[in-house]
Amino acid sequence: MTNNGNAGPVDVEYLAVAPGRGDIRNRATVSFSDGLIGKIESSSGSNGRGLLAMPALVDAHDHVRGLHHIAFGAKDQTFEVWRAALYAQPPLDLYMNCALAFGRLAQAGVGSVMHVYSSINVERMAEDAEIISRAARDVGVRLALAVPLRDQLTLGYADDEKLLALHDPRDREFIRNTWLYPFPSPRTYMDMVADIARKVEGPTVSVQYGPNSPYACSDKLLQSIAEASARDGRRVTTHILETSLQRRWANATYPKGFVRHLADLGLITERFTGAHGIWLTPDEIRIMAENGAQIAINASSNLRLRSGIAPVSEYIKAGMRFSFGIDSFSIDDDEDAFRELRVGHWLFSLDGSPAPMSQQLLFEGWHRNGYRAVNNKEGYGEVMPGAPGDLVVLNFDSMAYDVIDGMVDPMEVVLTRATTRHVKSLYVAGREIVREGKVLGVDLEAIEREVIKMARARGEHMRSLRPILERTQKTLKSFHEETFPK
Ligand SMILES: [Zn+2]
Incomplete structure (x- = not known):
């Protein structure tokens, strides 16, 4: 973390500046300032190769x-x-x-x-x-x-x-x-x-x-x-x-x-x-x-x-x-x-x-x-200086593993194939909250294990509710059919 809690600059190969409106910028570095998008500069090195960023x-x-x-x-x-x-x-x-x-x-x-x-x-x-x-x-x-x-x-x-x-x-x-x-x-x-x-x-x-x-x-x-x-x-x-x-x-x-x-x-x-x-x-x-x-x-x-x-x-x-x-x-x-x-x-x-x-x-x-x-705020959806610093970075190359260069707009590939597993990082208000697909702020895997354990510990009680549920659902179904016929 640098710059008052803002993450450091993000390098990408493709920056979807205004998704849906066709504006893709090649090789860009986006920086954050005060929770907002700061500067957007052209980058020349190989940093950010194979990555695509757009508003979260x-x-x-x-x-x-x-x-x-x-x-x-x-x-x-x-x-x-x-x-x-x-x-x-x-x-x-x-x-x-x-x-x-x-x-x-x-x-x-x-x-x-x-x-x-x-x-x-x-x-x-x-x-x-x-x-x-x-x-x-x-x-x-x-x-x-x-x-x-x-x-x-x-x-x-x-x-x-x-x-x-x-x-x-x-x-x-x-x-x-x-x-x-x-x-x-x-x-x-x-x-x-x-x-x-x-x-x-x-x-x-x-x-x-x-x-x-x-x-x-x-x-x-x-x-x-x-x-x-x-x-x-x-x-x-x-x-x-x-x-x-x-x-x-x-x-x-x-x-x-x-x-x-x-x-x-x-x-x-x-x-x-x-x-x-x-x-x-x-x-x-x-x-x-x-x-x-x-x-x-x-x-x-x-x-x-x-x-x-x-x-x-x-x-x-x-x-x-x-x-x-x-x-x-x-x-x-x-x-x-x-x-x-x-x-x-x-x-x-x-x-x-x-x-x-x-x-x-x-x-x-x-x-x-x-x-x-x-x-309750306007002005979101474009990566530009002063916009909210909310950015999702996708592993574009893993989505486009078989795509021949120059044949299709990168956003078409995103629309066709992007899923959670392609999300590399997520920035919200200029802060990096997901890195390499992992949530940084909490131990998500441990929490998931604990939630499932807690729920299963109630298994016996829940199984005892099952007949009540089934009876209730049947009652509601016939009430609806009689009261609001199709
Ligand atoms: Zn709802």
Whole structure:
């Protein structure tokens, strides 16, 4: 480390100055100053040979789960049924679980993470926020923490007591103890967010309002969130219209239009990020676009949970901003951000699409819009003096092992082949946090071993929950089929 915590200069053979816009500079040395990109100079020696650098990626929607869902039996299936399996999520050391996920994301070239936290333990929230922030700072990624807010429909798309009564009598007490709690008032929630912000916000950590999903919040709560966000400028991150069932619920509950209703409450502004947005209508996309709101697309998650494919060509036609998230559901369950980038690129640029995903839009999502969604700041996505010092360096030569010189743009090779294993180093705010593919701030392998050990130690208890899960999932499935027919 030199220069006030800034890493020394980075030499590369290719510098993707503005990915998606074609500007590649050959043989460059990038230096950092005060956490920002400092000078960019031409280099002549052989330092940095075979390396390519570009702005670090941004994960605009994630749940930061070090222990993957399938480990505790939450196998991929339709979202609503999958969600019930979260009942069995074993209690883990929060710091280790988060450090593990942040570390994997850093190894994947992600410099900024939107953590949509989903605890219902309001009493512990401030303490948890401090632990989560410490994990992010130790790994070195930028963090936005969405503080979870909800005050209705915890169990699904109907009154909690009504849904609880449908469940097997043997399971009701367990479900109540696991998921239901006395909801704080909107005022108490807003004070809680302000308190957490005071405790954890800093140069690389910020806090957002995190209504879990608009259906899980009363109008009064949503309005308080909209007002508080307008007052303090903090962003709002939520899930929106992820599944067809949510669409059917929204149609039944708000016949005059769901997003219209949210906009009337003051929620849909340039500070709003909705995750998924698969089932938005063109009209709702227009409302989002007009208000400068954005959707965080989670393409692999939407495939794995059978939710659908987001109407991204409609987003593009309407000029709506969008970013990308991994949602703790990457295509191979490994937090590989470059693979997620590739899935989105292919899925949304199919021949016949009225407005295909261009490389420019793809990188605007992974850089500029994502950075805005997470860090609430503009001006990211170009390697230029004064830009945030967030840089991912890839082992380009190992990706291009068979490519004949001069036949293809280096970025085409990145789009086709880059994965976590090609990430050589990652710099965030001018600090090197991954070197030779290894996280520097924490011992990731030891943490992973410990998290798995902790979870397996709960094995007997978890196996005893399995019948409850299966009964619960069956109940929910038939309730949905009867109440919201297709
Ligand atoms: Zn999510």
